[in-house]
Amino acid sequence: MSLIKSFSLLNLSSTMTALDLSGASLQGNFPDEIFRLPNLQALYLYGNSKLTGYLPNSNWSSPLRKLYLSSTNFTGKIPDSIGNLLLLEIVHIEGCSFTGSIPTSIGNLTRATEIVFASNRLTGHLPHHVSGLSYLTTLDLSGNSLQGRVPSWLFTLPSLVSIDLSNNMLNGPIDSFQSPNSLQEVRLQKNEIHGTIPNSIFQLVNLTYLDLTSNNLSGTVKFDMFSKLQSLQYLYLSNNSLLSFTSSSYLDIKYSVPSLQELNLSNCNVNQFPRFLRNSGKLTSLDLSNGRIHGRISKHDSEGWKNLIDLHLSNNFLTHVELHPWQEIKILDLQNNKIQGSILVPPPSTQVFLVSNNKLSGQIPPSICSLSSLQYLSLSHNNLSGTIPSCLGNFSTELIILDLKNNSLEGHIHDTFANASSLRSLDLNSNKLEGPLPRSLANCSVLQVVNVGNNMISDTFPSLQINDLSHNEFTGFLPRTIFVSMEAMKNVEEMEFGPQYIGGFYYKDSVTVAMKGRDVLLYKILIIFRAMDFSSNRFNGEIPEVLGNFKSLKVLNLSHNGLTVTCSNDGLPKAPPSASTDHEEDETTSWFDWKVAKLGFASGVVIGLSIGYILLSIGRPRWLVKMVERDQQKKVRRRRPRDRM
Ligand SMILES: *[C@@H]1O[C@H](CO)[C@@H](O)[C@H](O)[C@H]1NC(C)=O
Ligand SMILES: *[C@@H]1O[C@H](CO)[C@@H](O)[C@H](O)[C@H]1NC(C)=O
Ligand SMILES: *[C@@H]1O[C@H](CO)[C@@H](O)[C@H](O)[C@H]1NC(C)=O
Ligand SMILES: *[C@@H]1O[C@H](CO)[C@@H](O)[C@H](O)[C@H]1NC(C)=O
Ligand SMILES: *[C@@H]1O[C@H](CO)[C@@H](O)[C@H](O)[C@H]1NC(C)=O
Ligand SMILES: *[C@@H]1O[C@H](CO)[C@@H](O)[C@H](O)[C@H]1NC(C)=O
Ligand SMILES: *[C@@H]1O[C@H](CO)[C@@H](O)[C@H](O)[C@H]1NC(C)=O
Ligand SMILES: *[C@@H]1O[C@H](CO)[C@@H](O)[C@H](O)[C@H]1NC(C)=O
Ligand SMILES: *[C@@H]1O[C@H](CO)[C@@H](O)[C@H](O)[C@H]1NC(C)=O
Ligand SMILES: *[C@@H]1O[C@H](CO)[C@@H](O)[C@H](O)[C@H]1NC(C)=O
Ligand SMILES: *[C@@H]1O[C@H](CO)[C@@H](O)[C@H](O)[C@H]1NC(C)=O
Ligand SMILES: *[C@@H]1O[C@H](CO)[C@@H](O)[C@H](O)[C@H]1NC(C)=O
Numbered sequence: 001m002s003l004i005k006s007f008s009l010l011n012l013s014s015t016m017t018a019l020d021l022s023g024a025s026l027q028g029n030f031p032d033e034i035f036r037l038p039n040l041q042a043l044y045l046y047g048n049s050k051l052t053g054y055l056p057n058s059n060w061s062s063p064l065r066k067l068y069l070s071s072t073n074f075t076g077k078i079p080d081s082i083g084n085l086l087l088l089e090i091v092h093i094e095g096c097s098f099t100g101s102i103p104t105s106i107g108n109l110t111r112a113t114e115i116v117f118a119s120n121r122l123t124g125h126l127p128h129h130v131s132g133l134s135y136l137t138t139l140d141l142s143g144n145s146l147q148g149r150v151p152s153w154l155f156t157l158p159s160l161v162s163i164d165l166s167n168n169m170l171n172g173p174i175d176s177f178q179s180p181n182s183l184q185e186v187r188l189q190k191n192e193i194h195g196t197i198p199n200s201i202f203q204l205v206n207l208t209y210l211d212l213t214s215n216n217l218s219g220t221v222k223f224d225m226f227s228k229l230q231s232l233q234y235l236y237l238s239n240n241s242l243l244s245f246t247s248s249s250y251l252d253i254k255y256s257v258p259s260l261q262e263l264n265l266s267n268c269n270v271n272q273f274p275r276f277l278r279n280s281g282k283l284t285s286l287d288l289s290n291g292r293i294h295g296r297i298s299k300h301d302s303e304g305w306k307n308l309i310d311l312h313l314s315n316n317f318l319t320h321v322e323l324h325p326w327q328e329i330k331i332l333d334l335q336n337n338k339i340q341g342s343i344l345v346p347p348p349s350t351q352v353f354l355v356s357n358n359k360l361s362g363q364i365p366p367s368i369c370s371l372s373s374l375q376y377l378s379l380s381h382n383n384l385s386g387t388i389p390s391c392l393g394n395f396s397t398e399l400i401i402l403d404l405k406n407n408s409l410e411g412h413i414h415d416t417f418a419n420a421s422s423l424r425s426l427d428l429n430s431n432k433l434e435g436p437l438p439r440s441l442a443n444c445s446v447l448q449v450v451n452v453g454n455n456m457i458s459d460t461f462p463s464l465q466i467n468d469l470s471h472n473e474f475t476g477f478l479p480r481t482i483f484v485s486m487e488a489m490k491n492v493e494e495m496e497f498g499p500q501y502i503g504g505f506y507y508k509d510s511v512t513v514a515m516k517g518r519d520v521l522l523y524k525i526l527i528i529f530r531a532m533d534f535s536s537n538r539f540n541g542e543i544p545e546v547l548g549n550f551k552s553l554k555v556l557n558l559s560h561n562g563l564t565v566t567c568s569n570d571g572l573p574k575a576p577p578s579a580s581t582d583h584e585e586d587e588t589t590s591w592f593d594w595k596v597a598k599l600g601f602a603s604g605v606v607i608g609l610s611i612g613y614i615l616l617s618i619g620r621p622r623w624l625v626k627m628v629e630r631d632q633q634k635k636v637r638r639r640r641p642r643d644r645m
Contacts, residue, residue: 032056036059070092129151161185166189219243233261238267256280257277405427431455
C-alpha cells in the first residue's frame with residue numbers, strides 16, 4: 001500500500017485520538033507528522049516489518065499515552081524529546097533498528113508503566129540515576145548492546161515488577177541498594193556482569209524469577225540466603241564458573257525455598273548437595289551438573305521431590321544415587337560420575353536415561369523394559385556384564401538411541417527390533433557379543449548408526465546405512481546393490497547454517513574410525529560425514545564404483561580384509577593418469593570428486609576414501625592420490641589380515 005495516498009486522509013483527522021495500523025503490511029517511510037497530531041493518544045504500528053521511519057525530535061503529540069512500534073523497521077535514535085511525553089504510559093519499541101543510547105529523559109515519564117526497547121541496537125550505559133518512573137512495572141531492554149553497571153535504581157523503583165536486561169554486554173557489577181522494591185522477575189542472563197551477587201538481592205522478598213546465567217559472577221553464596229526468597233520459583237545461576245556456594249552450617253537443612261520449581265546451578269562449582277532442596281515438593285527441574293559434588297544423594301535428600309521432571313547430575317563425583325522415587329521423572333542424566341553397583345531402574349515415566357561413564361556393574365535388569373516411553377538409553381562405558389535382555393529391542397517404540405558400548409556384555413543380540421520404528425542409533429561397540437546381526441534391524445527405517453565394532457559378530461554383510469563393523473568376522477562380497485541402496489549417503493549437502501551433527505540435544509553419536517592405521521574417535525559425526533569402517537573383517541570383492549555417488553561418504557575403511565586394488569610398486573594405489581598426486585585444491589571432477597587415500601601405508605591393505613572435513617581434522621595426508629580407474633576390474637584375492645600401523 002502506498003503510504004502517501006493513505007495518509008493524505010490524515011489532513012482531515014487532526015481530531016483523531018487513536019490510529020491503529022498494526023499488521024497492515026505497510027511499506028515505505030512513515031510520515032513523522034502523525035506523531036504531532038494534536039489530539040493523538042494512541043498509535044499502533046507494530047507488525048509492519050517493512051515500514052521505516054524515525055521518531056520526531058520535537059513537537060510530539062502531547063497527549064500521547066500509548067506507542068506501539070514493535071516489529072517495524074524504525075531506525076535512528078530514541079530522541080531525548082520522548083521525555084516530553086508526560087502522559088506516556090506504554091511504549092513498546094521491540095525488534096526495530098534503533099541505535100544510540102537510552103535517553104536519560106526517560107526518567108521524566110512519570111506515568112509510564114511499561115517501557116520495552118528490547119532487541120534493538122542500543123549502546124551505552126543505563127542512566128545512573130532515575131527518580132521518576134514511579135508507576136513503571138515493566139522494563140525490558142534485553143537484546144541490545146548495553147554496557148556498564150546494573151544500577152541500583154532498578155531495585156528501588158517503587159512499582160517495578162519485572163526487569164529484563166538479558167543478552168546485553170553489561171560488564172559492571174550489580175550495585176547494592178537499600179529500600180528494595182517488590183520486584184518479582186529479574187533477568188540479567190547472558191551479560192558479562194562481574195563481582196559478587198550483592199546481599200541486597202536477597203532482600204527482594206517478592207522475587208519469583210531470578211536469572212543470572214552466563215555472566216562472570218564470583219564470590220561465595222551461602223545456600224541459606226536463598227531461604228529469604230520464600231516466593232522464588234525459578235532460580236538460574238548456571239555458567240558462572242567463578243561462583244561458589246557454601247552451607248553456613250549443618251543446620252541449613254532447616255532452611256527451605258518452598259516455592260522453588262526450577263533450579264539450575266550447572267557449571268558453578270557446587271561442591272555439596274544443597275540441603276535446602278530436601279523438601280522442595282514443587283521442584284520440577286534440577287540441574288547440578290558440572291559441579292564437584294562427591295558421595296551420595298541419599299533417600300532423605302531426594303524423596304521429597306514429588307514433582308521432579310528432569311534431573312541433571314552429570315559431571316560430578318557421585319558414587320550413589322540411592323533412590324529414584326520420582327513418579328513424574330522424564331529426564332535423568334547421571335553421566336560421568338562414579339556411580340557403583342547395579343543399575344537402579346527409574347520409574348516408567350522416564351524418557352531419557354543416561355548413565356554412561358560410571359562404574360556400574362552386574363547385569364542389565366530385564367525390568368528396564370518397563371520403561372515403555374524411553375527414548376534415550378545410554379549405559380556406555382560401564383562394567384556391565386551378562387547378556388542383553390531380549391526385550392531391549394522392543395520394549396519402547398519411542399526408542400531413539402540405544403548405547404551400550406564399552407561394557408562386557410556377551411551372548412547374541414536378540415532379533416526383536418522389528419517395531420523399533422524410531423531407532424536412530426544402535427551402538428554396541430566394544431563388548432563381547434557374538435552371532436549374527438539381528439535381521440529385524442532392516443525394519444528400522446530411520447536407523448543411521450549401527451556400531452557393532454570390536455565384538456565377535458560373525459555374519460554376511462548386512463544392508464545398513466552407517467557401519468562400524470570393524471574387528472568382527474564378516475565374510476562375503478561387498479554387493480553393489482548395498483551401496484546403491486544407501487540413498488542417505490547420496491546428496492547430503494553441506495548445511496547452510498554451519499555444520500550439523502548427528503544426534504540431538506541429549507546425545508551426540510560418536511564413532512571410532514580407523515584412519516591412517518590408527519583408531520580415531522570422532523566425538524561428533526557431521527551429518528554430511530558418513531563413515532563405513534569395514535576393517536578387520538574378511539570381505540572379498542571389488543570396490544563398487546557406485547560409491548562415487550555418495551557425496552556425503554567421507555571415509556570408507558576396508559582395512560584388514562581380502563580386497564585388492566591395483567597397486568603400484570610402492571604399495572600405494574596407482575595414481576590416476578590425469579590427476580596430480582598432491583593437493584586437495586587441485587581437485588577437479590575426476591573420480592566423482594573423491595580422493596582415495598591409502599591409509600596405513602606400511603600394512604599395504606588399508607584403503608580409505610576420504611575428503612574434506614576429516615582431512616582437515618587430521619591433517620592432509622601427503623600420500624593422497626586420486627583414482628580414476630573406475631572401469632578397471634579389481635581382482636579378487638584374499639589376503640591374510642595384518643596388523644595396522
Ligand atoms: C530496514 O531498513 C533498512 C534501511 O534503513 C534496509 O536496509 C532494510 O532492508 C530494511 N529491512 C526490512 C526488513 O525491510
Ligand atoms: C515545532 O513547533 C514550533 C513551535 O510551535 C515550530 O516553530 C517548529 O517549526 C516545529 N517543528 C517542527 C519540526 O515541526
Ligand atoms: C526531563 O529530563 C531531563 C533530563 O533528565 C531534565 O533535564 C528535564 O528537566 C526534564 N524535563 C521535565 C519537563 O521534567
Ligand atoms: C511482597 O511481599 C510482602 C511480604 O511477603 C507481601 O506482604 C506483599 O504483598 C508482596 N507484594 C506483592 C506485590 O506481591
Ligand atoms: C557460558 O558463558 C560463556 C560466557 O560467559 C558463553 O560464551 C557460553 O556460551 C556459556 N555456555 C553455555 C552453555 O551457556
Ligand atoms: C571474569 O572475571 C575475572 C576476574 O573476576 C577476570 O579475570 C576475567 O577476565 C573475566 N572474564 C571475562 C570473560 O570477562
Ligand atoms: C542449565 O544451564 C546450562 C548452562 O547455561 C544449560 O546448558 C542447561 O541446559 C541448563 N539446564 C536446564 C535443565 O535447562
Ligand atoms: C571403556 O570404559 C572404561 C571405563 O569403564 C574406560 O576407562 C575406557 O577408556 C573405555 N574405553 C574406550 C575405548 O572408550
Ligand atoms: C568389572 O567387573 C568384573 C566382574 O564382573 C570384575 O572382575 C572387574 O574387576 C571389573 N572391572 C572394573 C574395571 O571394575
Ligand atoms: C517383544 O518381542 C517378543 C518376541 O518377539 C514378544 O514376545 C513380546 O511380546 C514383544 N514385546 C512387545 C512389548 O512388543
Ligand atoms: C511388533 O508389533 C506387533 C503389533 O503390535 C506385535 O504383534 C509384534 O509382536 C511386535 N514384534 C516385536 C518383535 O515386538
Ligand atoms: C518388517 O516389517 C514388515 C511389515 O512392515 C514385516 O512383514 C517383516 O516381517 C518385517 N521384517 C523383519 C525382518 O522383521
